[in-house]
Amino acid sequence: MKLAPLALATLASVSLSLLPSFASAHKAGDFILRAGAATVDPSEDSGSVFVGGSDTGMEVGADSNTQLGLTFTYMLADHWGIGLLAATPFEHTLSLKKSVLGLGDGTLADMKHLPPTVTLQYYFNKPASAFQPYVGAGINYTTFFDEEFSSTRKNQGFSSLDLDDSWGWAAEVGVDYQINDKWVVNGTLWYLDIDTTAEFRFGGSKSKVDVDIDPWVYMLGVGYKF
Structure with missing residues (x-):
């Protein structure tokens, strides 16, 4: 029994030595x-398709799409950072809904986009904490490219698809859990x-449709701090 306190003290000492030190966690000047x-998961709200000025x-x-996501954070201060969201190009299939003229619902076209986003982030916990929840707000710029109608839609008279680039606001919530320094x-x-x-042409007529894509974007990953 006399050995118990010594054994407990030794066990506690060894256990503490195995725990990572977070003395330098998320401090001013860090780059993560x-x-x-x-995954980009659109919650789209489409207007009506106009063909030749007429509401059809x-x-x-x-649809949704998953790609390699990259984020960068520079810690301006112990609780404040500038964040950037980047990724490999997201690829989406556009679908036609509530079709008329015997066109049929279903695949309409394919397109790609990149949504670089800059946010000002606030980290709630003290810099030495291993658990770092944060929120952010900022600006998104999305550029669309490689827009093309499916072969079936081309045969139906769809052509010359072009999607306007977009500027909009952005918000984020996230959490880092530090494994080690x-x-x-x-x-x-x-x-x-x-x-x-x-904007596109259908049967030779100028046509367009407004789409509020407004996606939720969620990412799970690992990070390295410099």
Whole structure:
């Protein structure tokens, strides 16, 4: 029994020595690079498709897509950082809904986009904490490219698709959990205000549809701190 206090003290000492030190966690001047799987999940609200100035009542939707997401944070101060969201190009299939003229619902076109987003972030906990929840707000710019109608729609008379680039606001919530002085695991959720107008020709007539894509973007990944 006399050995019990010594054994407990030794066990406590060894256990504490195995715990990572976070004395330098998330302090001013740190640069954090994170990478992981990022999913863009549109919550689109489409206006009507106009053909030759006439409202057809048809609408357009977009599916979800997952790509490699990258985020960068530079800590301006112990609680404040500047964040950047980047990714490999997201690829979406646009679909036609409430179709008329015998066109049929379903796949309409494919397109790609990049949504670089800059936010001002606030980290709630003290710099030495391993658990770092944060929020952010800022600006999103989305550029669309490689827009192309499916072969079926081309045969129906659709052509010359072009989606306008978009500027909008952005908000995020996230959390870092520091494994050691350099590595973190991360989860982040963004809401992006992405509004675009798709212009095209149908049967030779100028046509367009306004689409509020407004996606939720969520990412799980790991990060490294410099």
